[in-house]
Amino acid sequence: MAARVGGRxxxxxxxxxxxxxxxxxxxxxxxxxxxxxxLFMLGHLLDGTVPR
Incomplete structure (x- = not known):
């Protein structure tokens, strides 16, 4: 049950x-x-943060 607001x-x-x-x-x-x-931009930004 939802509360009713007057005037709506x-x-x-x-x-x-x-x-x-x-x-x-x-x-x-x-x-x-x-x-x-x-996706290309995110991959480029995260490229140096993931160890290989």
Whole structure:
């Protein structure tokens, strides 16, 4: 059971939540091309820290 706050509509809360989730999903989708570059950069930074 969740506490109800006066003046808040459940329908508007759901719509806002879905829109926020959609924005996060779009931002993740747009950031996918940066993945290989980020992995290369992390590998280069950690290259000297791992003993062989």
């Amino acid at each position: 509509s459940v329908a508007i809360s759901w719509i806002a939540g879905v829109l926020c989730a959609a924005v996060v999903a779009v931002l993740l989708w747009l950031s996918l091309p940066a993945g290989p570059g980020l």
